[in-house]
Amino acid sequence: MTRPNILLITSDQQRYDAVGAHGSPFLTTPHLDSLAHEGVTFQRTYCPNAVCTPSRLSLMTGTFLSRHGGYNIGCTAIDKTRFLSVMLRAAGYRTHHIGKAHWHPWNDSSPEKAPVDEHGTPWRDFVGFDTAELTTGHVTWGVTGHYARWLERRGIPRRELNQITPLFAQDPNETGTWGMPSANHSSAWIAERTTDFLERHDHRQPFFLNLGFQDPHHPHAVPFDFEARVDQDQLPGTISSETDTDVPEPVQLLRSGHINSSRYRGPFEIAGNSGTHDWQAYFSDPARERATRAHYYSLVNLIDQQLGIILNALKALEYERDTIVVFTSDHGDMLGDHDIGQKGPLAYESVLRVPLLLRYPGHVELRALEHPVSLVDVYPTLLGYAGVPCPRVDGIDLRSYLHGGPAPSRPGVRVEYKEEPDRLRYKAWITTHYKLVVYPGESFGELYDLNRDPHEHSNRFHDPDFSAIKAQLLTQLLEDLERSEPASERPSRV
Numbered sequence: 001m002t003r004p005n006i007l008l009i010t011s012d013q014q015r016y017d018a019v020g021a022h023g024s025p026f027l028t029t030p031h032l033d034s035l036a037h038e039g040v041t042f043q044r045t046y047c048p049n050a051v052c053t054p055s056r057l058s059l060m061t062g063t064f065l066s067r068h069g070g071y072n073i074g075c076t077a078i079d080k081t082r083f084l085s086v087m088l089r090a091a092g093y094r095t096h097h098i099g100k101a102h103w104h105p106w107n108d109s110s111p112e113k114a115p116v117d118e119h120g121t122p123w124r125d126f127v128g129f130d131t132a133e134l135t136t137g138h139v140t141w142g143v144t145g146h147y148a149r150w151l152e153r154r155g156i157p158r159r160e161l162n163q164i165t166p167l168f169a170q171d172p173n174e175t176g177t178w179g180m181p182s183a184n185h186s187s188a189w190i191a192e193r194t195t196d197f198l199e200r201h202d203h204r205q206p207f208f209l210n211l212g213f214q215d216p217h218h219p220h221a222v223p224f225d226f227e228a229r230v231d232q233d234q235l236p237g238t239i240s241s242e243t244d245t246d247v248p249e250p251v252q253l254l255r256s257g258h259i260n261s262s263r264y265r266g267p268f269e270i271a272g273n274s275g276t277h278d279w280q281a282y283f284s285d286p287a288r289e290r291a292t293r294a295h296y297y298s299l300v301n302l303i304d305q306q307l308g309i310i311l312n313a314l315k316a317l318e319y320e321r322d323t324i325v326v327f328t329s330d331h332g333d334m335l336g337d338h339d340i341g342q343k344g345p346l347a348y349e350s351v352l353r354v355p356l357l358l359r360y361p362g363h364v365e366l367r368a369l370e371h372p373v374s375l376v377d378v379y380p381t382l383l384g385y386a387g388v389p390c391p392r393v394d395g396i397d398l399r400s401y402l403h404g405g406p407a408p409s410r411p412g413v414r415v416e417y418k419e420e421p422d423r424l425r426y427k428a429w430i431t432t433h434y435k436l437v438v439y440p441g442e443s444f445g446e447l448y449d450l451n452r453d454p455h456e457h458s459n460r461f462h463d464p465d466f467s468a469i470k471a472q473l474l475t476q477l478l479e480d481l482e483r484s485e486p487a488s489e490r491p492s493r494v
């Protein structure tokens with residue numbers, strides 16, 4: 001059997017509804033839609049955590065935070081020796097990474113901030129990748145790595161990269177116009193570098209190409225010349241917080257911008273959220289609410305354009321038939337739902353539910369899959385397709401489900417959050433019907449009947465009518481935790 005090539009694409013902060021084919025006609029995403037129509041779209045995929053690094057480490061290891069240990073941004077995983085790239089390289093794959101990685105802290109000594117020579121030569125031997133071309137930061141957050149060199153080589157001084165013309169003062173989403181053309185955007189760089197890789201690749205060796213788009217993560221700064229913008233008048237409304245009941249204190253504090261002055265804060269500011277911004281006031285202004293969301297979704301349209309270049313290159317170079325294409329994102333964005341922006345210690349669908357599209361021509365049964373799955377399932381599934389024995393991980397191999405088999409017997413998926421080991425943290429369990437969120441050490445929690453209350457307004461955690469289902473969900477969560485406990489080898493009875 002020919003081993004398939006693997007193209008794994010991860011965007012940053014892209015909600016489930018940020019794909020046209022997912023019931024969002026206000027988007028123009030023909031290429032994402034083509035993946036959905038020519039392959040499989042998982043309708044309920046959950047990220048293992050709602051901030052970058054932990055979720056990305058889970059994707060690359062098939063394990064949850066409680067096993068890989070990289071519990072928050074600024075952490076590093078305890079063990080990277082079984083990264084997907086390491087496993088596939090050992091099996092003979094040519095491995096290459098382009099774009100955002102964020103498997104390490106982004107401090108000055110980070111492996112992701114290592115020097116890039118003036119030619120922009122890819123790094124060699126980066127976390128299991130034979131070669132890697134990286135970028136960090138998000139526009140005004142600083143642009144580094146191979147992308148920065150690429151811009152320099154095009155004659156663009158770094159000081160010009162950060163120019164955003166904002167629509168509003170003191171906007172944590174920095175909604176506005178980027179002073180550069182689309183051709184200079186990091187998404188365009190990724191498409192160009194991907195095409196270059198594919199053109200140079202030796203067909204005789206299978207490849208694992210890992211791409212990390214930096215959008216639609218804020219700043220919501222759209223290149224000045226980008227035309228395929230989302231019409232803000234076409235956007236549906238946000239999910240209101242008006243009828244939310246029994247809202248946990250940290251969620252209320254995130255909404256009002258007071259969480260960083262509360263007991264929930266650790267040595268650093270709460271990850272993944274401005275944390276000091278009054279989101280409720282922000283999204284109560286219709287002009288801001290519409291504009292920031294339209295800019296966010298416009299950045300998805302920009303990704304889609306570049307994805308089109310990548311998919312066309314695959315086709316033109318005759319890789320399409322033998323290449324598994326997976327598109328997903330590390331987490332979502334509240335984007336005004338429940339009057340909150342960005343992400344962080346939240347368990348709402350808006351931040352936990354992400355796209356997961358998989359195309360493998362002639363191999364998967366074309367359909368939409370409804371059973372809850374997790375990003376930790378990608379690792380064993382891809383290793384399975386590659387014919388590589390999978391080490392013991394938390395994820396499950398979804399190939400049978402993809403090939404028309406029954407839904408996985410696992411009744412739900414786990415999500416974990418840990419701001420700090422002794423601060424705000426939760427463990428969530430999500431089934432086809434319910435979502436339970438348990439905050440260790442706290443009396444509050446969350447329980448939603450997702451079938452009857454898909455917008456998560458009615459928290460049933462303390463509702464006596466839900467005590468039986470709560471106990472059942474807790475037991476399932478405990479079973480899942482037990483299932484993923486480390487276990488040493490047992491070669492003998494004695």
Ligand SMILES: [Ca+2]
Nearest residue numbers: 012013052330
């Ligand atoms: Ca992220």
